[in-house]
Every structure is written in structure tokens, then in C-alpha cells.
Amino acid sequence: MKNQLVVVFLFGFLMSLLDETWAIEPTIVTKTFTSSQALFANPERGWITHRFSDDLYGINSLRNSAEKLSLVLIKIDISAYKNSSHIGQMKLTEIRSALNNCRQQGLKVIMRSAYSWDSVLAPEPKSIATVQTHIMDMKPIYYEYEDIIVAVEMGMFGPWGEMHSSYFSTTNTEFYYPIKTTALKQVHSTYMSALPITRSVIVRTPYYIRQIVGSDIPLSSAEAYTNTGKARTGYHNDAYLASSDDEGTFSYGWSRAKELTYINQMTRYAFFGGESFGTPNSKYNNAQNAMLESKQQHMTYLHRDYYTPIYNAWGTSVKQDFTRKLGYRFELKSLSYSQEVAPGGILAFSLKVQNTGFSAMHLTRPVNLILDNGKTGSARIKYQTTLSVNPRNWTPEGNVTSIDRKLRIPANINQGVWQLLLILPDSNALLQTDVRYTVQFANENIWNADGTHVLTKDISIRSSAQGSRTNETKFQEI
Numbered sequence: 515m516k517n518q519l520v521v522v523f524l525f526g527f528l529m530s531l532l533d534e535t536w537a538i539e540p541t542i543v544t545k546t547f548t549s550s551q552a553l554f555a556n557p558e559r560g561w562i563t564h565r566f567s568d569d570l571y572g573i574n575s576l577r578n579s580a581e582k583l584s585l586v587l588i589k590i591d592i593s594a595y596k597n598s599s600h601i602g603q604m605k606l607t608e609i610r611s612a613l614n615n616c617r618q619q620g621l622k623v624i625m626r627s628a629y630s631w632d633s634v635l636a637p638e639p640k641s642i643a644t645v646q647t648h649i650m651d652m653k654p655i656y657y658e659y660e661d662i663i664v665a666v667e668m669g670m671f672g673p674w675g676e677m678h679s680s681y682f683s684t685t686n687t688e689f690y691y692p693i694k695t696t697a698l699k700q701v702h703s704t705y706m707s708a709l710p711i712t713r714s715v716i717v718r719t720p721y722y723i724r725q726i727v728g729s730d731i732p733l734s735s736a737e738a739y740t741n742t743g744k745a746r747t748g749y750h751n752d753a754y755l756a757s758s759d760d761e762g763t764f765s766y767g768w769s770r771a772k773e774l775t776y777i778n779q780m781t782r783y784a785f786f787g788g789e790s791f792g793t794p795n796s797k798y799n800n801a802q803n804a805m806l807e808s809k810q811q812h813m814t815y816l817h818r819d820y821y822t823p824i825y826n827a828w829g830t831s832v833k834q835d836f837t838r839k840l841g842y843r844f845e846l847k848s849l850s851y852s853q854e855v856a857p858g859g860i861l862a863f864s865l866k867v868q869n870t871g872f873s874a875m876h877l878t879r880p881v882n883l884i885l886d887n888g889k890t891g892s893a894r895i896k897y898q899t900t901l902s903v904n905p906r907n908w909t910p911e912g913n914v915t916s917i918d919r920k921l922r923i924p925a926n927i928n929q930g931v932w933q934l935l936l937i938l939p940d941s942n943a944l945l946q947t948d949v950r951y952t953v954q955f956a957n958e959n960i961w962n963a964d965g966t967h968v969l970t971k972d973i974s975i976r977s978s979a980q981g982s983r984t985n986e987t988k989f990q991e992i
Contacts, residue, residue: 539981540852542862545970547846548958553834555584557940557951558622558664558877559841561818562587562787566631567612573619577950581818581837584950585664586616590627592648596639601651609652613659620950623659624716624787624815626667627652628675635689636681637673642697645670646704653708661942664877665714665785667750670701676752677718678762690762695725702726706743712877716748716785720777721766723747732776738783739878739906748785748876749777754816755799755807755824756792774810781812782909785876789817794827801828805835812873812910814841838956843871844905845956846967847914851934854974858925858983860992861973865917865936867908870956874909877941879953881905883921884935884966885973885989887928897924897989905938905953923975924987932973935966 561581565573566589576583590609595601616623627648630637639645649670656663669675671682671693679689682697698717705715717723724730727744737745753761764773777786792799798807804824808816816836818825825833847866855861863883885897901919908915938953945951952965960967 543853544850555582562815626669661944667716714746732779751788753791754788787815789820794823801832842875854979856979859981861921869908879941886933934969937966
């Protein structure tokens with residue numbers, strides 16, 4: 515009798531496994547999305563404008579401007595502290611006030627500090643230790659406002675913080691000589707200590723990066739987005755497309771072609787931005803080449819206000835293309851999914867995404883799916899899960915990325931027709947509910963005012979649906 519009971523028990527157990535393993539899963543349906551050419555602000559990329567920390571004129575209208583700005587470069591004038599051991603509290607309070615104002619306007623920032631914002635030779639302190647102390651004076655601010663600080667341009671050396679014509683240059687009695695490697699390394703190391711580990715410093719030339727890291731090999735995919743100094747260092751070009759060497763940017767023994775090959779690899783994983791310079795419609799800054807090199811160099815941000823004659827020569831159409839393509843621009847291509855699922859069942863999900871921008875997204879953020887019953891007020895029910903996917907990997911080189919997952923539907927969910935929504939909120943808890951810091955996809959008729967995107971409105975949850983099921987009550991990947 516005992517043997518018979520054991521056989522019956524094992525038979526029942528095996529049948530339950532077979533039911534779970536061999537159950538016919540629901541039919542998969544596919545829908546496609548329509549791309550949009552609309553212009554809109556998205557966080558951490560695009561045109562940038564410059565403002566001093568004590569004069570943020572007009573920032574309340576930036577997001578709705580023709581160029582849809584979401585970025586401001588905050589220029590910090592620390593000339594008054596050249597002979598002081600520390601930056602004064604009044605200046606630090608001014609900086610905090612500027613950052614607060616940017617946050618209130620839904621903007622993010624890149625920062626640069628300098629001891630002169632005019633053509634002054636060797637304006638900084640004569641002690642590198644003083645420069646380092648001034649950087650560390652800013653450390654509490656970098657942490658307090660990590661949510662809106664995208665990166666920090668190294669600055670500190672020379673006029674405008676453009677890292678030439680410095681007391682620490684190889685020749686410090688004439689303009690335009692480069693910074694000594696020892697000084698570069700010291701200040702870079704200080705920034706690595708002062709900044710949150712999630713944030714980068716952006717230096718003036720690729721040559722400086724090679725000097726700092728001691729290698730001519732560009733940042734690789736294996737090194738990308740780690741905590742090393744190399745992974746946390748980007749590049750800005752304030753004479754972008756000005757000449758064959760971009761007014762000295764590439765004047766360190768490498769040809770332009772060799773520099774661009776290096777930059778192309780490095781900026782797949784690191785920030786690149788700057789401002790244009792030179793005679794409009796020249797060999798390098800004409801519209802066709804500007805588009806080509808901005809794509810090649812993975813440009814994330816470009817100064818809107820300098821140099822406007824160059825942008826005017828491009829014409830409205832090309833400038834609008836830059837508004838779309840600077841940084842990342844994500845488009846949904848198609849969705850394949852289980853249209854009918856049982857409570858406790860499996861929702862098959864395959865979403866195809868393409869990045870049509872110049873660059874990758876360099877600061878990560880969650881990719882959330884939401885099951886929504888589509889009702890309002892107290893009747894609204896939502897289930898949310900975060901997908902195990904990193905949007906920094908949705909690169910322009912990657913063509914179409916496929917996100918293929920199986921999702922467990924909660925066993926206690928109400929039967930009916932449900933919506934499936936997608937949202938990419940900010941990674942920082944302070945901004946996660948602020949739609950201005952949520953990524954918008956470039957598609958027609960999917961964007962909601964709360965920052966979600968409607969993937970589909972017709973997922974039918976019915977107990978009669980085919981497929982395996984469990985008693986789990988959490989909406990999650992399996």
C-alpha cells in the first residue's frame with residue numbers, strides 16, 4: 515500500500531511539472547511603432563548654454579526654446595580666491611543657489627571653475643596644493659547636487675579654464691602652451707576624490723587624457739563605466755571644427771585622422787562636448803562635415819550660443835537635426851508580446867529599441883515596465899518592475915537592440931484588459947517622480963504627461979488563458 519501511495523504521489527508531482535513545463539503558452543502578437551521627428555528636451559544631452567553662477571538669466575525659458583535645452587554649463591569665477599587657502603562661503607552659497615535654481619527649472623548642469631574668464635596669462639595660484647584645496651572645497655556641493663550634476667569640466671588651469679596659458683604650462687611666460695603632465699595628474703586625481711564615483715571629469719584635449727592615464731590606448735568596452743580614472747574621464751573641444759588641428763586641440767604629434775580614430779573609440783563610453791569656432795562654412799565646420807564628425811566623435815553636448823554664425827550657415831534643417839541627434843535619441847521599433855495571459859501566468863515580451871542619436875547615454879537609469887488597469891483616481895491599480903537592462907548599452911553602433919524577457923503576472927491580479935507602460939525615470943530618488951528628468955522616446959502617440967510610454971493597451975488577463983501559472987503575487991522577470 516505504501517508503495518502504491520508513493521507511486522501516486524510521484525505521478526502527481528511529475529504531472530504538475532509537466533503541466534508547468536509543457537503547457538501551451540499564449541499566442542504572441544507583434545505591433546510596430548512610428549518614429550517621430552519632434553523636437554523635445556531630454557536629460558543629460560543636447561544643446562547647452564553657459565551661465566555664470568551669479569547670473570542665471572533666462573533659464574526659465576530654456577526647456578521650451580527652439581533648441582529644447584536641458585543642460586546648462588555653470589561657469590564659476592574663483593578669481594577672488596587666487597591668494598586664499600579656501601573658496602569663501604559666500605561663493606559656495608552662490609553656487610548652491612545657482613544649482614537649486616537649475617533644479618527648479620528641470621535642468622541638469624556641467625560645471626567649470628576658473629581663476630579668470632578673460633585673456634589673462636597664468637591667472638591661477640602658484641601652488642598646485644591651493645588649486646587642489648579649492649577643488650576639495652567644492653566636494654560637498656558635488657555630492658549635494660549629484661542628482662543634477664552630469665559632469666565637471668576640469669577647468670582650473672589658464673584663462674577661461676581652457677587648460678592652456680597657465681602658470682603650470684610647459685612654458686608659463688607665453689600664451690597657449692600645454693599644461694605639464696605632473697600638474698594634470700595632480701588635479702585629475704583630486705577631482706577623482708572630490709566627485710561622486712558616478713561622475714566624470716571632462717578635460718580639454720585627448721592628448722591630456724593620454725598623459726593622465728599614461729597610455730595611448732583609448733577606453734575600451736571592458737573598461738567602460740567602471741570606477742577607474744580612465745573610465746571617468748571625458749573630453750571637450752572649445753575650438754570644435756575650427757581648423758585641421760582645431761586651433762591646437764590636436765597639436766601633439768598626431769594627425770587629425772589619428773586623433774579622430776582615438777576619439778571615436780573613447781567617446782563610445784565617455785562624454786564629449788564643446789563649442790564651435792572658426793570661419794563659417796569652412797572645410798571642417800560646414801554642415802555636411804559637422805554632421806559627419808559629430809556622429810564620429812559621439813557628441814553629447816554643443817554650446818548653442820557660440821558660434822552662432824556657424825550654425826546660421828548650416829541652416830534651420832541641419833540645426834534641428836542637431837537638436838534631435840546630440841547625445842542619445844531612443845526610438846521604439848516593435849513589440850512582441852502575449853496578448854492574453856492568465857493570473858499567475860507568463861507574459862512573453864520582446865521590445866526592439868534603436869538609438870538614432872550621436873552618442874550613448876552615459877549616466878545609467880532604471881528601465882521600468884508598468885502593468886496599469888487604465889483607470890483613474892482610487893480605482894487605478896499599477897504593478898511595476900525594473901528590467902535587468904542597462905540603457906547605456908543602447909548605442910548608435912548597436913543598430914537595433916532587442917530586450918527579450920519573460921514576466922510573471924501576479925496571481926492575485928484583477929481579470930480584465932490592462933495596459934503595458936514603459937518609463938525611464940532618473941536614477942536619483944530626488945528626481946524620479948519629476949517628469950522633466952524622464953527620458954522621452956522619439957515615437958508618435960505613445961508619450962503620456964506622467965513620463966510613461968504606452969506600449970500596448972490590450973493585454974487581456976483571463977483565468978481561461980492558456981499557459982503555465984503559479985501563485986506568485988509579484989510582477990517580475992523570471
